[in-house]
Amino acid sequence: MKVVIFAGGLGTRLSEETDVRPKPMVEIGGKPILWHIMKIYSHYGFNEFIVCLGYKGYIIKEYFTQYFLHNADLTVDLANNSIAYHASSSEHFKVTLVETGALTKTAGRLQQVQKYIGNEDFMLTYGDGVSDVNISQLLDYHKQHNKIATVTAVQLDSRFGGLELDADDNVSAFREKAKDEGKWINGGFFVLKPEVFNYLSGNMNNMMWEDEPLEQLANDAQLAAFKHMGFWKPMDALRDKIELEDMWKNNNAKWKVW
Template structure:
């Protein structure tokens, strides 16, 4: 089963990094966040990827073209341009890199990879979010739900700490980052049936997948939600990048399931 990753956005909210590289190439622990996402799927045996490229997509192409070389011990004989690979720890990934347009929205990007997934069930996620999701359990849930689309729903913690204060001004209870208001939101990590392309007819380049197509699919009772209560983090801004890096460096990276 193929895994499609949306990796074409401009990442304007993390411009400190994305003026130089596409957002999925921003590094955590010396590896692009895209690599971390792919490693999660690979851990569950899914190694065939279709990457939807856009902004600075050539950098993602160059990364994978040179991946084997960069992760190998080599001997180079300069006099005859001979290259011998002595050892490699390259991944088992098979990666298809598709230019889906610089300004194409998410629905348009998905439509443009239809020929690469053909008439098969496939998975889809965003190129900026990591999680400790059990991909096999997600797939089992999707098969049991028997819907066109399964999304992974997550519940974000509150942004601010809660204080209970008595009349004298004494804090009687403090809770840092409490659970949110109980609302489950879209966390990516989709499983999709090929029937979703019926909702992507015509020119959908300017349409957001999460708006019109997914809304229509839900209205037709064809959307299921797999509830994930574990770790999930989207690298939406620089503070998120710093937090993920800190988790990695202190061996607290919950998404590192491999």
């Protein structure tokens, strides 16, 4: 089963990093967050990826075309311009890199990679979010519910502590950064049937996947939600990047399932 990854957005809320590279190439622990996402899927045996390129997509192309070179010992013979590779630590990824347009929105990006997917179920996620979601359980859930689309539903951690007050306005309980238990949001990590492309007809370049396509799937009772209670974090802003980096350095990277 193939995994499609959206990796073409401008990443304007992380401009401190994305002025010079696309957001999926922002590094956590010396590796792009895109690599971390691929490692999550690879842990469950999924190593074939289709990456939707856009803003500064050439940087992602250069990363993967040079990956073997950068992860191996080398002997360079300058006399005949030959290179011998030794002890490579390269991954088993097979990566199709698709130019989907610098300004194309997510529905248009997905529509453009249909020809690389074929008539089979596939997975889809965003190139800026990591999680410890169990991909095997997600797939089983998708098969059991037999909907066209399954989305991983998550709950956001509050950025603020929660207070419980008594009748005299004294604090009776304090919860630091509790989850917003009343609201489920789109956490990515989709599983989709090929019939999903029936919801992507016409020119979708100015359409967000999260708007009309998902809304119509929900209206047609074809969108199932896999509730994930574990770790999930998007890298939306610089503070998120710093938090993820700190987690990695402190050996507390909860998304590191491999």
